[in-house]
Amino acid sequence: MAGFDSPYILLFLLIIPLIYYLQKKARIQKKNEAIKFSNLAYLKSAMGDSKKSKRDMHLFYLSLLTIGLMVIGFANPHIPLEQTKEGVNVVLVMDNSGSMQAQDYQPSRLEAAKSSAEILIKSLKSQDYAGVVVFESGATTAAYLSPDKDKVIEKLQNIAAKDGATAIGDGLSLGIDMASSIPNKKKVVILLSDGVNNAGYISPDEAIQFAKANDIQVYTIGMGSTGKVLLGYDWYGNPQYAELDEATLQKIAQETGGNYFKSVDDNTLDEIYKNIGENIKRETEETNIKDWFFFAAFVTLLVQLYYRYGKGRILQ
Numbered sequence: 001m002a003g004f005d006s007p008y009i010l011l012f013l014l015i016i017p018l019i020y021y022l023q024k025k026a027r028i029q030k031k032n033e034a035i036k037f038s039n040l041a042y043l044k045s046a047m048g049d050s051k052k053s054k055r056d057m058h059l060f061y062l063s064l065l066t067i068g069l070m071v072i073g074f075a076n077p078h079i080p081l082e083q084t085k086e087g088v089n090v091v092l093v094m095d096n097s098g099s100m101q102a103q104d105y106q107p108s109r110l111e112a113a114k115s116s117a118e119i120l121i122k123s124l125k126s127q128d129y130a131g132v133v134v135f136e137s138g139a140t141t142a143a144y145l146s147p148d149k150d151k152v153i154e155k156l157q158n159i160a161a162k163d164g165a166t167a168i169g170d171g172l173s174l175g176i177d178m179a180s181s182i183p184n185k186k187k188v189v190i191l192l193s194d195g196v197n198n199a200g201y202i203s204p205d206e207a208i209q210f211a212k213a214n215d216i217q218v219y220t221i222g223m224g225s226t227g228k229v230l231l232g233y234d235w236y237g238n239p240q241y242a243e244l245d246e247a248t249l250q251k252i253a254q255e256t257g258g259n260y261f262k263s264v265d266d267n268t269l270d271e272i273y274k275n276i277g278e279n280i281k282r283e284t285e286e287t288n289i290k291d292w293f294f295f296a297a298f299v300t301l302l303v304q305l306y307y308r309y310g311k312g313r314i315l316q
Helices: 007-037 040-047 050-074 109-123 149-158 168-179 205-215 246-256 266-279 290-309
Strands: 077-082 088-095 129-135 139-146 187-193 217-223 230-233 239-241 260-263 284-288
Touching: 007 050, 050 109, 050 290, 088 109, 088 139, 088 168, 109 149, 109 187, 109 266, 129 149, 129 168, 139 149, 139 168, 168 187, 168 205, 187 246, 217 246, 217 266, 230 260, 246 260
Parallel strands: 088 129, 088 187, 187 217, 217 260
Antiparallel strands: 077 284, 129 139, 230 239
């Protein structure tokens, strides 16, 4: 919404109608005095010829316009414009634990997640920064926050699956820390996991509070399938299936102002990342436009000078 840093200065705009009133009153009084004294020369001087009279009125109106533009400029007007200068910090936090080696996605869950994340990174604007964090039993940085999207994608493609557990809290906390590393930008974290938090030093609840304290929006993606996915067998020959803790991911998204998405195959995962990229909201910023009004005032002043002293002026 448009506004002014110093709105009280706009009160000086009231001078404009006052000046107009006094000027009009003076012209009428001058004509009346000429008629009263029946002085033909004075009457001619008071009435003036039509060309000179029109020129004088045009110059008068230009002067009023110049004053009005300068008063508005001194009031420091600003309007909301889309934030394109600062951009957005986008950090992808990806699960690369043992369960991400499951092949219900082709060629595997991790490879499918990497390909889909690449779609998101490519959709970001030039002013945006991207970074990647991976987690299993702990969390580590895969690609530092950077405006160089190609370099980030290269680092992304080098991520490999590990055999560790799932430390969602650690991964999210590191992602939040990375997103906060470059100030004066909106911060978004996208967390993908296919498991249950069962490792690490930081709980998901603690990570949520960390995100809220840093004003970071977290989108979460639960990666699973429509049916059970066999990961292997334990020492006793019992089958081990991939488990997805949707409740935790939903809570993270809800409490940080993000959204939760459920992926069940390669196509839905691609669509999720594409939608997130398109729906990242750029915050509006109040942009000062006082220079526009000062420039307009300068132009009207030049017009006045040309009209008064330029070619074709009327000599008195």
